[in-house]
Amino acid sequence: MANDQHLALLYKGVSAWNTWRKENVNIRPDLARADLTGVVLPGANLRGVNFNATTLIRAELAGADLTGVDLDAADLTGANLSEADLCKAKLSGADLSGANLSKAKLSEATLRLARLCGANLCGADLSRTRMALADFRKADLRGANLSSADLFPANLDGADLRGANLNGADLREAHLVEAKLNGAWLETAVLVDTDLSGADLTGCMIYGISAWGLKLEGTKQQNLVIAPDDEPTITVDNIEVAQFIYLMLSNQKIRDVIDTITSKVVLILGRFTNERMDVLNALREELRKRDYLPILYDFDKPRARDTDETITLLARMARFVIADVSDAKSVLHELRAIVPDLPSVPVQPIILATQEEPGMFDFYQRRPTFLTIHRYTDQKQLIADLADKVIRPAEIKVQEFRGRSS
Known part of the structure; x- marks a missing residue:
């Protein structure tokens, strides 16, 4: 259960809370299982706080420092976490459906089994994030950084990934049905047994991908770029043969x-x-x-x-x-x-x-x-x-x- 003293300090407002945190740097606040529905804490220093199973529905946490926090199983439905720092945060099983995480920092966070249906993750940093079995259906991930993210397997059906960086991402067995990937960067991504049915891959950067056993029924594949930035642009219209074509052109042994x-x-x-x-x-x-x-x-x-x-x-x-x-x-x-x-x-x-x-x-x-x-x-x-x-x-x-x- 949440520490009553810590809860009382939190309700005094952001200024009082941040002052107390600065004066008590060795104390890890415990707000586990608290009901913080609608709490207004923009810019609050919530670094390292234990929010395990806490209710934060429609909470106002824009710009808050949540580095390394424990938000496992927390209810953050509709919360505003835009530009919040959630690096290395624990969000396994958390419900972030409809949450605003635009430009949030989630690098190296754990989002296993998290629900992010319809969440706004435009420009968010999800690099090296562990998102196995996470639900990103219809999430807005335009321009998001998912480089080296572990999405094995995640549900991205209907997600908007236009311009997203998926370099080195593990998308084995991921679902991307009807997803928009126009212009996304998929360099060195792992796409094994991935369902891309109906997805739009127009203009994706796919240099160095590993593509095996893809489901491509109704997938739009046009102008896929198979050369790195420092080489002349080469485009193809089939993701499964792209890696072979590039190897054939660039590798003397091939x-x-x-x-x-x-x-x-x-x-x-x-x-x-x-x-x-x-x-x-x-x-x-x-x-x-x-x-x-x-x-x-x-x-x-x-x-x-x-x-x-x-x-x-x-x-x-x-x-x-x-x-x-x-x-x-x-x-x-x-x-x-x-x-x-x-x-x-x-x-x-x-x-x-x-x-x-x-x-x-x-x-x-x-x-x-x-x-x-x-x-x-x-x-x-x-x-x-x-x-x-x-x-x-x-x-x-x-x-x-x-x-x-x-």
Whole structure:
């Protein structure tokens, strides 16, 4: 319970209270659980005061010094805390719905589970603040500083964050549905499994963000800036690919990787059972010796729903495809996801000499990317013929397609 003497001093007014605080710097006032509804204390020195579970509805605390105060579970509904100093304050579970916190200093404060629905936080300093599970629905955070703030996970649905600084903020699993983020600074922010459905991200600074698993249904993404201030402006319209685009443009290693993928990757399709694994290993090893980057897709493993998508993605990265259709009817199905839709990726089929061509071959042989099948009797012959009968026809076709497009 609140200390009666401290309460009496408080009700004498700001001047008397501040004088007493100056003369008693070692005393920590205790106003816990007091009912201070409508109290008028603008500019009061409330540094370090214990307000735990105190009622401060519509309190007038503009410009007050509340550094390090304990306001856990306090009711500050509609309170005026504009320009108040709440650095390192404890506000876990506090109700600040509709409160005026414009230009307030809340750096390093704890707002876990706090309710700030409809609060005015324009220009407030919330840097390095811990706000896990806080409720900022429809809060006004225009121009607020939330750099390095911990918002994992917080509810910012409908919040106005235009021009806010969210650099380095942790927004994992945060809700920003219908939020306004126009021109906000999101550099180095963590946006993992964040719901941005319907949000407006126009003109956001997103250099260095970590964006994974975002929910972006109906999100407006235009003119997202992916370059730092000291570099020429580069804008994109998709937050999920922005980080990749920037890396591709600025990092030589990334460009080398892309060049490697587009010039050296060979996708190998087949059904490689234990008995025929030696053939697979020999084929891969020989391709490596010839400076290719072989990628194997083995259909012995159970099929997943996204198998076709995976195959298509790998094929798009490949220079050409080698498809061993020996005992592999499933490979014919996967080729349906490649041959008709990728007219610039040659497919070189191979098969054991003792086997007949599958009946579906008529469908593929009409396609210019599908090369003449190569028959081999065993592993030794396959490796001996690899350069002239497998790689060479594929490379000729690659050059033919590239000549047409140049």
